[in-house]
Each structure stands twice: as structure tokens, then as C-alpha cells.
Amino acid sequence: MKSAVETLNPTRVRLTVEVPFEELKDSLxxxxxxxxxxxxxxxxxxxxxxxxVIDQRFGRxxxxxxxxxxxxxKFYNEAVNEAEVNPxxxxxxxxxxxxxxxxxxxxxxxxxxxxxEIPDYSGIExxxxxxxxxxxxxxxxxxxxxxxxxxxxxxxxxxAEGDVVTVDLTAKVDGEVLPDGIAxxxxxxxxxxELLDGIDAAVTGLEAGGEATFTSELKGGSAAGKEAEVTVKxxxxxxxxxxxxxxxxxxxxxxxxxxxxxxADSRKRLENMKQxxxxxxxxxxxxxxxxxxxxxxxxEKLLEDEVNTRKHNLEHHQxxxxxxSLEKYLELQGKTxxxxxxxxxxxxxxxxxxxxLLDELVSTEKLxxxxxxxxxxxxxxxASSGMSPDQFAQAVVQGGQVPMLVGEVARGKALAVVVExxxxxxxxxxxxxxxxxxxxxxxxxxxxxxxxGEAEAAEEK
Numbered sequence: 001m002k003s004a005v006e007t008l009n010p011t012r013v014r015l016t017v018e019v020p021f022e023e024l025k026d027s028l029x030x031x032x033x034x035x036x037x038x039x040x041x042x043x044x045x046x047x048x049x050x051x052x053v054i055d056q057r058f059g060r061x062x063x064x065x066x067x068x069x070x071x072x073x074k075f076y077n078e079a080v081n082e083a084e085v086n087p088x089x090x091x092x093x094x095x096x097x098x099x100x101x102x103x104x105x106x107x108x109x110x111x112x113x114x115x116x117e118i119p120d121y122s123g124i125e126x127x128x129x130x131x132x133x134x135x136x137x138x139x140x141x142x143x144x145x146x147x148x149x150x151x152x153x154x155x156x157x158x159x160a161e162g163d164v165v166t167v168d169l170t171a172k173v174d175g176e177v178l179p180d181g182i183a184x185x186x187x188x189x190x191x192x193x194e195l196l197d198g199i200d201a202a203v204t205g206l207e208a209g210g211e212a213t214f215t216s217e218l219k220g221g222s223a224a225g226k227e228a229e230v231t232v233k234x235x236x237x238x239x240x241x242x243x244x245x246x247x248x249x250x251x252x253x254x255x256x257x258x259x260x261x262x263x264a265d266s267r268k269r270l271e272n273m274k275q276x277x278x279x280x281x282x283x284x285x286x287x288x289x290x291x292x293x294x295x296x297x298x299x300e301k302l303l304e305d306e307v308n309t310r311k312h313n314l315e316h317h318q319x320x321x322x323x324x325s326l327e328k329y330l331e332l333q334g335k336t337x338x339x340x341x342x343x344x345x346x347x348x349x350x351x352x353x354x355x356x357l358l359d360e361l362v363s364t365e366k367l368x369x370x371x372x373x374x375x376x377x378x379x380x381x382x383a384s385s386g387m388s389p390d391q392f393a394q395a396v397v398q399g400g401q402v403p404m405l406v407g408e409v410a411r412g413k414a415l416a417v418v419v420e421x422x423x424x425x426x427x428x429x430x431x432x433x434x435x436x437x438x439x440x441x442x443x444x445x446x447x448x449x450x451x452x453g454e455a456e457a458a459e460e461k
Contacts, residue, residue, distance in 0.1 A: 001075060005083035010114045011299040015079045015091075019104040023075075024067055031066035060100065068095065068104060076108050086113040088302050111299035116360045119293035121418050126285040128278050130426035133270045141266040146245065149253055152238040158205045159237045161191040165203050166236040171218065171228040180221045181228070189240070196230060206234045224323035276443070278426070279434055283415060283447040286422045287354065296353040306348040351452040358411040358448060365417060369409045376442055377409045411452075412445025419444065 002018045035054055036047045044053065054063065072093060080087055091110035098104055152164050159165050165188055171181035188195050190204060196219070202212040211233045218228050243249045250262040315326045324332075330340055361367075382392035396402055419440075424432040434440060 001078060003079035003082050005079075005085065008109070010297040011088075011302075012109065012111050013083070013085055015076070015083060015108045015110070017075055017079045017106055017108070019071075019075055021099070021102050021104065024071055024104060027067040027071035028063065030070055031063050034066060035063065064098065064100065068098065071104075072106065075104075075106075079108070080110075085110075088112060088299055089305070111301050113356060113359075114297045114299075116294060116296055116356055118357075118361055118364050119290070121290050121293065122421050124286055124289045124293075124418070124422040126282060126289060126422060126424055128281045128285065128424060128426055128432060129274075130428045130430070131271060131274045131278055133267055133274065137270055138263055138267050141270060142245070142263060145253055145262075145266075146242050146249070149249070150240045150242050152240050155237055155239045156207070157237065158207050158210075159190060159203050159234060161200070161204065162189070162240055164189050164238045164240060165206075165234050166238075167199075167203065168233045168235060170231045171223075172230075173218075173223050173226050173228050175229075178221065178223055178228070181223075185235070199230075199232060202230075202232050203234055206237075208234055208236050210234045220323035225325060225328050278432065279440070279443055280447055282422075282424045282432065282434060283419055283444050284451075286419045286424070287415060287447070287451065289422075290418050291350070291353055291357065294353075294357050296356055298349055298352050302352060303345070303348055306352060307345055310344055310348060354448060354451045355411065358414040359407070361414040361417065362410045365414065367410055367413045367417070369406050369413070373409050373413075373441060374406060377405060377412075377445060380442060380446070381405070408445050408449055409441070411448045412441050412443075415444040415448055416441050 001020070001023060004016045006014045006016070008014055032051050032054060033047075035058065036049050039049070039054075039058065040046055041049050041053060041057060044050075051063075076091060076093070088111040091108040093106055093108045095104070095106045097106075155163075167186050167188060168184045169182070169186060171178050173181075186195070188199065188203075190200055193200075196216040198214040198216045202214040203210075206212060211231065213229060213231045215227060216230050218224055218226055243252070245259060247258045250256050250259045254262050254265070256262045256265060314329075319326060319329050330337065333340075335343070378393055378396070379389050382389045385392055387395070396405060419434060424434060426432055
């Protein structure tokens, strides 16, 4: 077999391949065998029809077509290996010559990973938010804990903000009660905003047995997004009572003996959260600077697949679970279709460039993924998916996604290398040292995953 490669542009090549006919022998034998199993000819047992009879009855062309279709993937892969290119997606194959007994020639155009030169990232500088936990932050955190331990007591008075009411709801659209428009015994805290728009005003001032009607846009169900006439009947009113903020509360709500110890722990937890947010912010901003330094061409077909994948996942998975259409989502976001299209394309380009650049850095720096790093990443991905580690691991193996997880960790390690080389200062002018963060690689992997999104899935497709 002879092959040659022609670079059409930085992300696409054309392979020209010539195959001597004798190299098709195995595929021709397989073609005759396959046709033998599919057809019947009077006078011959099934599977025992001679090749000359198949040629006479069904045509040599049918045999050649079957043989070529069987052989093309093998010769294409050999040509790809000879050319030392990294193909993306499926090739566009054109058979340019097929001479029976002499020659098979074809061309294959395919997108390839571009050659990327890693820029000098040692001079990257970014600024991040300083870690500041105020007394107000601590008080708010303790108050949220206090809310969780609130009790309710029935009262015989009109409902007011903060009260917990038990209500029966009936929703009508165009005067007809919806099939799923009746809900009885619903518990709702007035002012929480966790139910329908307009319900707070409707139930405030009502006593048990009181009833009101209001108009609201339904957020889910069979008529999601439609205006409905909702009748609400209050069946019970209960006042929420918060526990006193004292040492007794600290002992009830935590492992601490005093309120001061509880507050100190809250401050420490808030500092840890802000430290994590600061590290994530540093990674995101360093990645932005790193991408700006590099020249990274993006294959058109890969970009098209990535954009379509992001749109599909948003519309049919994320929004579908919330009972929202894309049109309603854009309305809520205050975006036009054109703005959404441009934003999605921009995110897709960034995701693809991030993957290409960090993969190249992984190769250049010869970064390896250790078993414990992969295990930790698997545990975190399992937790975010709501599956047990065993279930998630089984799904990953069955889906052939182990290389994808390895790639995520490797890119996280690559980004961590760039972040460690960068100068990071906070808004107070203090230098931020992220090298002591034990979870730096895993956090970087999560940052990369948030940016790349479906890029790897689109590439594999």
C-alpha cells in the first residue's frame, strides 16, 4: 500500500491511498462468504455456491463493493498511522479508481488536531478576590442554621409573612381544571418564593378556611409556561418560632458547647469556602491568559458538532427537567436567539481550544495520571452525579469512558502546572500561594471540565 498526506489547512488533511489488488484478497473472500450466506441458488447448498456462479448471478460489482467497504477502514487506519496525524471524527472518503484485479485508489479528507506550540506561560499574572469573612457573614451563617431548627405552632389568626400555611391548590387554564392541576395539603412558608408567583399576596391576611384566587405562570407540569387561574384555600396557619441564640442552641445544633465556639467554626468554614472560590477564580483567570497567548485553530466540523451538542443538552436535558422551552429560557434570561447562538459558539470555541492546549501541555510535560488521582476524580464525579462510586465506575467502564476521565485528570494537572508558574495576587495586593492546596489538581480538573463541557464528546463523535 502507498499513501501520501496533503495539508489542506491547519486542521484538515487529505490522504491519498493506492492499494494493490492482491491486498484485497481477504476482504474478497469475506465478501463471497457473506453473500453465500444471504442468497440461494437452485442446485447448490446454502453457503456452497462457487464464486463464479455468484459473479454470474449477482455481478462481480456487488462482490467488489462489499469487499471494498470491508477493507477501507483497515487501509484508512494504516494511512493515518503512516502519516502520523491525529484524526477528529469520520473521514470523507472518495474512491478515485477501482480496477478489478489491478488497483484500488481512494482519498480521505478528515479534520485533525492542529499542531500547537506551547507559549511561555511563566509571566502570567492575575488578580483574584481577597479572602474576607465579616462578622455579618458569620451572623448570617448562624442565622441560617437557626432557621433549620425553627419549630412551628398552630395559631388562630390571619397568616403573615414568615408563617407556614397548609393550602389546597386548584389551577385552571382557559377555564378548565388541569389534569395535574390539583394539589392538597401543600406546606408553604410565606415569603420563601418556593411556590407560585403571586401566592404570597394571595394567602397573606387569610385565616384557616379562607380562600383567594390569583393569576400565575405555571413553572412545571402539563401546562408549564402558561398563565393559569389558581385558587388557593388555606386549611391551617402555623407560626415559626426560632430558638434562642445561646450556648444551649449551640449544643443542640452542633458538636460545640458554646455559641462562641459555633461562631468560630462558622467563620473557619466560610474562610475555607472563600479560599476554594479564590482558587477556582485563579484557575479560571490563568486559563484565560494562557489561551490568549496561544494560536489555536479550531476545526469547523468539530466546532459545529460541539455547538449542536451543547444546544441539545441544554434544551433536552437541563431545560427539559425544569419544564422550560428554549424560547421561555431565553425570555427569562433576557437574551435574543442571536445572542444565545453567539454565546454558545464562543463557549464551544473556548472549550475546544482549552482541550487542545492542555492536551498538548500534558504531552509536552509528559504528565501521567496516577491511580489514586483517577480514583479521587471518580469519587467526586460519582458524588456530583448522585450515584454510588461503584455504580458510577461500572457505568464508566461499560460506556468506554475511562479514557475520558483520565483525560479530565490529566488536563487538571496541566492547568495546575500553569497556575503554579503564574503570579496570583489578591485585591489587597497580597501574593496568593496555591501550591499548598492538596486538592489543587482535582479542583483544576473541575475548572477545566466546566469550560470544556461536551468538547470531548463532540470530538469522539
